[in-house]
């Protein structure tokens with residue numbers, strides 16, 4: 001690895017030849033076609049960052065607007081919010097180190113994730129020699145609801161335009177067409193986030209006899225270029241109150257990447273401003289006390305939003321983790337060249353709580369927003385979390401996630417080189433989103449064996465936005481039962497839970513039976529057209545289902561796209577990314593491929609950058 005010392009060298013270098021900075025940036029962006037080119041690009045970007053946050057932001061706002069990557073206000077809002085963190089990263093790291101490689105993967109899709117940094121997760125005790133055996137007594141299951149990615153837009157405006165050029169529509173934007181071409185209905189639309197009325201309708205639709213609900217995060221709508229602390233706090237408190245008022249039973253929530261402003265940006269405890277997201281944890285600590293008690297609320301405040309709670313009257317410990325510290329789009333993770341195995345102690349907390357469960361003879365469920373096997377998760381932390389899953393596989397009965405907006409699952413294996421029903425050790429259930437932006441609004445209800453806490457069935461309920469009565473009175477209908485749909489394909493016994501081996505056999509059924517696979521794809525967005533999926537797309541999809549560990553998900557980072565599996569599929573099928581909304585990565589990654597190539601266009605872009613810098617008082 002080349003080790004330069006850019007932080008020492010650059011200021012002198014650029015004082016001598018600042019006039020060439022804009023040339024260097026434009027040339028470097030054009031040459032950023034591979035990983036080496038991306039590292040080389042970071043050098044002039046560091047020079048720009050050293051001119052200050054305002055100059056850095058202004059330059060990229062001008063570039064984003066000139067290249068028409070997003071609407072002008074979206075370019076400005078996102079870069080003003082997130083740009084200073086990226087500039088801080090660039091000032092803090094080597095352009096040629098491993099952190100830079102991770103940044104080039106995350107922001108530009110130009111590098112592949114570097115090899116895993118070896119780290120052996122410390123465990124307080126070895127695997128017990130006589131692990132507890134969990135035996136079903138065949139008693140009647142109890143019910144648990146699971147909803148996710150509600151993305152409630154409190155500024156949704158009925159009558160505003162459904163069709164707009166911004167990441168979400170159905171709002172009164174200053175530059176909206178007047179009169180609107182397609183006016184938004186009162187209950188919700190597919191290009192828009194969730195209305196208050198639809199969120200309340202969903203909460204009312206959750207069956208009254210559910211023992212509790214899991215909510216795997218993302219309260220706030222995707223107007224990521226506008227969000228601020230006051231608005232997000234208000235959104236979190238409002239939905240906490242709605243859940244408490246409408247649902248009789250407890251809710252066990254998890255922190256999502258939209259729960260902070262700027263979006264995704266939870267700083268590590270080692271950051272220059274380590275407490276910058278503490279308001280999120282304090283807000284949710286208060287909002288969740290009624291369900292998780294004083295001890296759980298204290299953990300939320302002190303363990304970066306994570307907590308653990310034994311559901312009253314059961315031997316089931318629910319461990320809620322803030323996995324946004326493992327998320328590639330959290331740019332605070334690139335503020336140092338020092339490798340951190342366990343940012344904010346989330347892994348250590350999981351170990352502590354799983355050991356407590358094992359010691360007490362309890363079963364455990366893991367809940368979190370971001371599934372740890374996806375293309376948007378750092379390979380290091382995903383690998384370390386997998387070590388924890390392997391160690392406590394006897395204790396963990398199931399895992400529950402959201403974030404992808406799709407109705408999916410993901411399997412962990414004791415041996416990823418030989419993925420089979422025999423080596424499958426754990427399964428993550430990924431909930432569909434409520435927001436109609438990503439398909440028909442939906443939630444799941446699980447049947448749970450009261451002695452093993454294993455999942456006996458997963459039923460999806462959906463509301464059909466395209467139904468003629470939806471705008472006046474949305475209804476929620478059983479869409480499908482996983483047991484009834486997949487059981488006959490894999491020969492499930494009546495007493496067998498829908499555990500990791502079952503789900504592996506389902507992936508085998510998908511591989512051999514394309515009708516079953518295409519049905520699964522229809523289920524992903526709850527019936528909205530997913531587009532075609534050819535053989536390569538099918539292989540990639542099945543590989544993703546067989547990977548709760550990110551290094552095994554078969555995803556290859558690509559420039560001009562974001563790093564998510566959805567985007568890889570999008571390459572062939574024209575689907576937008578929906579997890580992050582329009583984050584900084586979605587602005588930067590298209591830049592090299594959209595870069596103008598003629599001398600006249602290049603000169604114009606340089607002029608745009610020079611003018612932006614001049615407005616910030618920087619003369620080059």
Ligand SMILES: *[C@@H]1O[C@H](CO)[C@@H](O)[C@H](O)[C@H]1NC(C)=O
Pocket residue numbers: 163164181182
């Ligand atoms: C939505 O807007 C785009 C771009 O302005 C236009 O091409 C498309 O026809 C519009 N769709 C509808 C349903 O109005």
Ligand SMILES: *[C@@H]1O[C@H](CO)[C@@H](O)[C@H](O)[C@H]1NC(C)=O
Pocket residue numbers: 226227228229230231232
């Ligand atoms: C913060 O966001 C809210 C909406 O969520 C908005 O009404 C308010 O004007 C914003 N505040 C600032 C200072 O931008």
Ligand SMILES: *[C@@H]1O[C@H](CO)[C@@H](O)[C@H](O)[C@H]1NC(C)=O
Pocket residue numbers: 418420422423
């Ligand atoms: C894969 O695992 C299965 C079941 O544990 C075993 O029977 C088989 O021999 C393994 N294959 C390889 C190549 O390791």
Ligand SMILES: *[C@@H]1O[C@H](CO)[C@@H](O)[C@H](O)[C@H]1NC(C)=O
Pocket residue numbers: 485489513514515516519
């Ligand atoms: C393939 O899957 C479809 C849909 O689940 C099912 O109806 C059909 O019976 C399956 N075919 C075979 C040969 O299992």
